[in-house]
Amino acid sequence: MTTTLDVFRAEVAQWMHEHLRGEFEPLRGAGGVGDEHYDPALGKRWEQELARGGWVGIGWPEAHGGRGLPLLHQVVFHEEYVRVGGPGRIGHIGETLLAPTLIEFGSAEQQQRFLPGIRNGTQYWAQGYSEPNAGSDLANVQTRARRVGDEWAIDGQKVWTSWAKESDWIFVLARCEPGSQRHQGLVLLLVPLAQPGVTIRPIRQMTGVPEFNEVFFDDARTEASLHLGAPGAGWRVAMALLGFERGVSTLGQQAQFEREMQILLAVARANGAARDALLRERLSHSALTLRAIRFNALRVLAGTEGAREALIAKYAWSNWRRDFGVLAADVLGAAADRIDDDPAAQTLRRIWLASRADTIYAGTNEIQLNLIAERALGMPR
Incomplete structure (x- = not known):
């Protein structure tokens, strides 16, 4: 039986297929500003295209110019956006960090001044x-x-x-x-x-x-x-903003990780790395761990679990991705040290280099473990 979520998923996929082409084709699968060939001006025009389609601020309250979509619809949007090849969002900081903070803490004048520009893709x-x-x-x-x-x-x-x-x-x-x-x-x-x-x-x-x-x-x-x-x-405001950073948009991040996993698996099959028993075991472990991270994020967002589960999220995904970068280099073998025009190899090399920072930014491993110990486990400072 077709559900409203199925209809919505098809709507997102159809819109993406119809619009992520032509002028925007170079953005397909791009990670964002950190990618070597990413065009920020084109990325901003893509934000405006999303805005015209009604895909910016989909979880904001309608009173603030959003669509007020429930959590599951937001999850579906992020999943389909990445699955079709949607690029990293140059408007991410405004839409998913500042806007919710403005809605919760901002004055009516501030909301009226800044939310429209974020929603329309004209202010970054x-x-x-x-x-x-x-x-x-x-x-x-x-x-x-x-x-x-x-x-x-x-x-x-x-x-x-x-x-x-x-x-x-x-x-x-x-x-x-x-x-x-x-x-x-x-x-x-x-x-x-x-x-x-x-x-x-x-x-x-x-x-x-x-x-x-x-x-x-x-x-x-x-x-x-x-x-x-x-x-x-x-x-207090700064911490609330960081709470929004670990909100529903993290599922889009994890959908991106899943796409990277599929790229790695395809490379492993093509170059023969998948025939190596040890690499096969590491690939399986990586895929299963990513699935567990996603399930943890879903239960936190659904509100069925407490702060303990939320506190492990950043430590879990950042260490997973750092290890994934090492695994990607091992699957590539000698190709990890080459510069070539293979898009899959380019993506995996970039992950190998960039993932070294994942356990540092937004709270180092050491800080995350302190938070888990003190706030989740009740251990003394």
Whole structure:
């Protein structure tokens, strides 16, 4: 019997097949800004195409311009988007991180000002959290914000800022109370990037592309009203935003992992690596572990489990993908060290290089294990 979810799945697949072609064909299967041949301008036009089709903000409440689709429909969208070959989303930070935070903490004026641009694919955002001495230990942020008349003045530095060069705005976690420490005295500000007080320097990775950036604030300015939550209470807002980061969009990430797994399996069959018993065992273990990670994400999103299950998610997927990168290199064999035009080999080589960072960004392994020990298992600090 055909269900409403089946109908919706077919609708997503048909739209993707009809629109991910022609001008947008070069984006098929692209990972995003971190890919060597990714065209950010084309990626932004794709965001606008998605917006015209009604596929941006599908989980937002209708009152805020979204479609208000239930969780299972959002899961289906992410699965079909990746299955058909949808590229990495350059609007991801605005749509899935900032927008829910605006809806929960923003004023009506802020929501009316920023949500339409995110929804229409005409405004792009970067995340200003990490600093040279405040990465996994985010509470150590040293960027300063002070009130000057009807503005905030910001001084400091952010680093590992994804896509800053392609963004219009950045949300910045800064210290607004002199003498405050750790989680106290912080504010989350919305700051325009196109101004004299902001300098962006790309960081070229060993993959050859500058996905990340350093962002320097030298008396940068933003309007006094552009803070989310009360000044001094920014830590609460910042943590809520990170909660959205681990929301339903993670299923799109896992669908991308599944596509990468299928690429690896195809390569292993083609080059004979699948005939090696040890590699076959590792491939099977990797595929089963990915399935378990997906089931854990589904039960967390469904609300049937508590914080313990949510806390293991980042540690689980990042270590899985790091190991997957090593497995990909082993399956490729000597081809892992070559540069050629084979799309599958290019994808696997990129994963091998890029996955080394997965256990570092968004909270290192060490930080994740501390969180699991203290918050999930109740162990002493």
